[in-house]
Amino acid sequence: MVIEKNYTGLYIHVPFCIKKCSYCSFYSIERDEVLLTRFRSALLAEMERKTAGINIGTVYSGGGTPTILPPEFWKKFLSILDEIADTSGVLERTIETNPGAVLSDNLAEFRKAGFNRLSIGIQSFDSSELKTLGRIHSPDQAIITFNQARDTGFPNIGIDLIYGIPGQTPDTWQSNLEKAIELLPEHISCYELSIENGTPIADLINKGELSKSSEEHCRKMYFLADELLKEAGYIHYEVSNYARGNENISRHNSSYWNRTPYIGLGPSAHSFDGKKTRSWNVCEIDGYLNLIENYKSPVEETEELDSQEIALEMLMLGLRWQAGVDIEEIEVRTGFRINEQYLDCMVRSGRVQVSGSRILPTTEGMLFADGDAANLIL
Numbered sequence: 001m002v003i004e005k006n007y008t009g010l011y012i013h014v015p016f017c018i019k020k021c022s023y024c025s026f027y028s029i030e031r032d033e034v035l036l037t038r039f040r041s042a043l044l045a046e047m048e049r050k051t052a053g054i055n056i057g058t059v060y061s062g063g064g065t066p067t068i069l070p071p072e073f074w075k076k077f078l079s080i081l082d083e084i085a086d087t088s089g090v091l092e093r094t095i096e097t098n099p100g101a102v103l104s105d106n107l108a109e110f111r112k113a114g115f116n117r118l119s120i121g122i123q124s125f126d127s128s129e130l131k132t133l134g135r136i137h138s139p140d141q142a143i144i145t146f147n148q149a150r151d152t153g154f155p156n157i158g159i160d161l162i163y164g165i166p167g168q169t170p171d172t173w174q175s176n177l178e179k180a181i182e183l184l185p186e187h188i189s190c191y192e193l194s195i196e197n198g199t200p201i202a203d204l205i206n207k208g209e210l211s212k213s214s215e216e217h218c219r220k221m222y223f224l225a226d227e228l229l230k231e232a233g234y235i236h237y238e239v240s241n242y243a244r245g246n247e248n249i250s251r252h253n254s255s256y257w258n259r260t261p262y263i264g265l266g267p268s269a270h271s272f273d274g275k276k277t278r279s280w281n282v283c284e285i286d287g288y289l290n291l292i293e294n295y296k297s298p299v300e301e302t303e304e305l306d307s308q309e310i311a312l313e314m315l316m317l318g319l320r321w322q323a324g325v326d327i328e329e330i331e332v333r334t335g336f337r338i339n340e341q342y343l344d345c346m347v348r349s350g351r352v353q354v355s356g357s358r359i360l361p362t363t364e365g366m367l368f369a370d371g372d373a374a375n376l377i378l
């Protein structure tokens with residue numbers, strides 16, 4: 001597995017969607033032309049302030065639905081970025097989209113604007129599951145969007161799927177996985193549905209109108225994805241992520257897991273210096289726009305991680321992905337030592353393997369990353 005750390009990732013958060021999904025707890029709002037116009041100028045201004053002279057290795061535009069902004073805007077954004085930052089070694093430029101939120105002609109224009117990777121939020125190929133999730137698209141639209149993306153020449157397409165949807169069974173999940181495999185995407189993310197308080201789906205569960213998937217079902221679905229996707233030639237390189245070959249591992253997301261620096265633009269976007277300082281922008285669009293328009297910093301808060309927090313973070317992130325974590329590196333960087341007794345117990349129970357100074361999680365072990373990380377620190 002390739003682990004690059006000598007660049008900075010750039011994340012751009014576009015908080016607009018056509019309609020709010022019933023499970024969504026991200027900061028996103030329904031599209032509004034006046035706000036969109038102000039937002040475009042604000043993003044360019046924030047990018048110019050934060051990226052001048054920086055060696056950018058990956059660009060990832062997420063949301064929300066970034067394809068709500070027109071391809072001409074992205075063309076301008078990426079060309080200004082090329083002028084002011086060092087983008088000579090950029091590895092990937094990803095844009096997220098959702099079926100039903102982009103026209104086929106536009107997909108070609110996004111490719112021409114400079115994106116070489118498309119991430120499509122398909123979530124499910126089952127119409128009743130899509131309805132439960134409050135998605136705006138149908139299974140057919142998902143397949144059409146994928147095929148159009150392929151036809152327009154995107155060399156790297158990722159799709160997102162969700163398991164643990166109320167009403168979903170391991171059988172319907174299997175059928176989702178089979179449909180995903182038929183499309184041959186370079187990358188597949190399988191996320192367990194997280195039910196967040198205050199979302200419409202949580203309200204329906206609380207009222208007894210929908211039933212949450214059981215832990216046992218979710219566990220079964222996690223292992224089913226591991227089995228079917230590996231059989232189809234995918235590498236399970238992170239707890240929720242599969243790539244068709246090492247070359248298709250998401251470079252940008254890998255930055256988060258190996259603690260590469262990243263800069264976040266847009267409301268609620270986070271930045272990290274690769275060492276111990278993390279900051280995040282204000283969440284609300286109005287506050288973000290007002291700050292940028294008044295030449296003020298949109299950063300809401302900055303935190304400095306102490307050595308224990310850094311050690312814990314290195315372990316939590318490392319135990320979630322195939323590359324694992326280097327215990328010598330943790331000791332050198334933070335002074336914290338590993339609880340050897342607890343590590344032995346993890347090895348004996350099949351959650352990790354140890355190779356030299358690296359702890360490598362198994363498929364089972366990736367599910368226990370957070371708890372194991374906390375117990376590993378002496």
Ligand code: SF4
Binds near residue numbers: 016
């Ligand atoms: S498309 Fe994504 S970001 Fe937008 S509302 Fe749905 S889940 Fe949230």
